[in-house]
Amino acid sequence: xxxxxxxxxxxxxxxxxxxxxxxxxxxxxxxxxxxxxxxxxxxxxxxxxxxxxxxxx
Numbered sequence: 692x693x694x695x696x697x698x699x700x701x702x703x704x705x706x707x708x709x710x711x712x713x714x715x716x717x718x719x720x721x722x723x724x725x726x727x728x729x730x731x732x733x734x735x736x737x738x739x740x741x742x743x744x745x746x747x748x
Contacts, residue, residue, distance in 0.1 A: 706746040711737035713744040
């Protein structure tokens with residue numbers, strides 16, 4: 692009788708980045724004009740994880 696193989700170990704879970712929540716993007720304000728008024732937001736790369744979405748040590 693053949694013996695059963697043990698199940699493979701689970702893959703390591705990497706924690707999500709805090710500032711971006713694991714998406715790799717953060718909102719950046721768009722400012723225009725002489726008085727630099729805010730008119731909207733655009734997506735910017737997360738500088739904490741460099742867009743990967745994984746937390747670094």
